[in-house]
Amino acid sequence: FFSHSRPAGPHALRAAGLRMQHVIRRGLRSRCQQFRARKCFSTGLDSVVDSAAAHERVVSETGAKAWNLQFKDGAIFTHRLDFHNGREKGAAPLFRVMDLTGNIVNDEGDPHLSRDHCRRILRAMHRSNVMDSILYDAQRQGRLSFFMTHYGEEGSIIGATAGLDDNDMVYCQYREAPVLIYRDYSIAQMLAQCTGSGADRTKGRQMPIHYASPEHNFQAVSACLATQIPNAAGAGYAFRLEGLDRIVCCFFGEGASSEGDFHAGMNFAATLGCQTLFLCRNNGYAISTPALEQYAGDGVYIRGLAYGMRSLRVDGNDVLAVVAAVRRARELILEHKAPVLIEAMTYRGGHHSTSDDAGRYRSKDEQDVWVKSLNPIKRFQKYCIEQGHWSSEDTARVQQEMREEVINSLGENEKLPKWPIETLFHDVYAAPAPHLARQQEALLKHLQEFRDEYPSLGGGDH
Ligand SMILES: Cc1ncc(C[n+]2csc(CCOP(=O)(O)OP(=O)(O)O)c2C)c(N)n1
Known part of the structure; x- marks a missing residue:
């Protein structure tokens, strides 16, 4: 909506806003027409909107399904303004078979190992x-x-x-x-x-x-x-x-x-x-x-x-x-x-x-x-x-x-001898990749330069 050559002053912004609204409305209108044409609105909702019970039926039948929630006893709504943190009942207990000194205290839970x-x-x-x-x-x-x-x-x-x-x-x-x-x-x-x-x-x-x-x-x-x-x-x-x-x-x-x-x-x-x-x-x-x-x-x-x-x-x-x-x-x-x-x-x-x-x-x-x-x-x-x-x-x-x-x-x-340091660069690509080849060269150069610092590599063989 904005021209790169002109600064966007208040008029230009308002004009752009109006144009955007127009585009959105036009888009929505055409989406609605498409839906009507495809009969996507034919759920029968128009005929039931007047009754509260029917509303609840729609929520329980379509809402709960859409949300993928299984309400206990079908009770979707509550009048209680309760927030829960899951800790009200205390921590879940630890399942046990033995007591702390190795005596069986839960025969039913015992796996009876051979x-x-x-x-x-x-x-x-x-x-x-x-x-x-x-x-x-x-x-x-x-x-x-x-x-x-x-x-x-x-x-x-x-x-x-x-x-x-x-x-x-x-x-x-x-x-x-x-x-x-x-x-x-x-x-x-x-x-x-x-x-x-x-x-x-x-x-x-x-x-x-x-x-x-x-x-x-x-x-x-x-x-x-x-x-x-x-x-x-x-x-x-x-x-x-x-x-x-x-x-x-x-x-x-x-x-x-x-x-x-x-x-x-x-x-x-x-x-x-x-x-x-x-x-x-x-x-x-x-x-x-x-x-x-x-x-x-x-x-x-x-x-x-x-x-x-x-x-x-x-x-x-x-x-x-x-x-x-x-x-x-x-x-x-x-x-x-x-x-x-x-x-x-x-x-x-x-x-x-x-x-x-x-x-x-x-x-x-x-x-x-x-x-x-x-x-x-x-x-x-x-x-x-x-x-x-x-x-x-x-x-x-x-x-x-x-x-x-x-x-x-x-x-x-x-x-046993260690794996040669070059194996660090193997087995990633089928053919040596140029960036890995560069890294390998840099590593070998570094090891050569500071070979006394790497005694486990054989005192400077690399
Ligand atoms: C992504 C990532 N972040 C941080 C670390 C550093 N780190 C290594 S072990 C560890 C603690 C992990 O504790 P836990 O999962 O309880 O296992 P535990 O060591 O107690 O067996 C951390 C933070 C890491 N290895 N990886």
């Missing part, structure tokens, strides 16, 4: 614990560049994996190595990844603990928070489209649930009916941010409800409760072709990572209570011993075997 299944779970819990303590120390000795422990969360992670089928696909955050340990992934491969040795199938390109194993239905770890969530929704949708009796289990922390990707992934999963289980490990902290600052509502659980998902909060340190919850969730997902959310309440027993010092933001006493008294391994071990499934000799043997396996694998991988 002796072999209990042994597989407890073995994985001990193996995870041993690996954590050795590799944490190895990082402190400068043998690994980075590490994250799973202390205190073994019940949630291994319990969830034990409730899945081994064929179910797992998308994890980064603190879920026990999934692989439970699924008997090779410790040598895990150490190859952590050391970035020449035996690492991911070619040393990722930071330690970023495992991947298609054979174990374990997608590559991505430390960019929450990126796994929309991916897991998509994979769960693919399983549905292919008519498979498989689900996707997507692990994430309560911190990641504040990311936009969480909300996008949850809504896609709910509206598309994806075969995905969203499993939140609520361990109380996102690095130094306590859960208190993470949400004002009823945790992550209520977010599941908000997206219309069947949701449950469970005691994440009660491994039997977690197995039972995940088994049931799996059935519901396959039966209803709809996602489920589980919020497993647990506690991050260690520092966030080897780059963190948790002593700066939480007390040693708080940590001790969770790691020593509320420890999920202790609790489940007591149960297993009482059932006659396990003995203290089993613990000693499993721990010793794992110690040897981890120490030997670490040593062997340390002796």
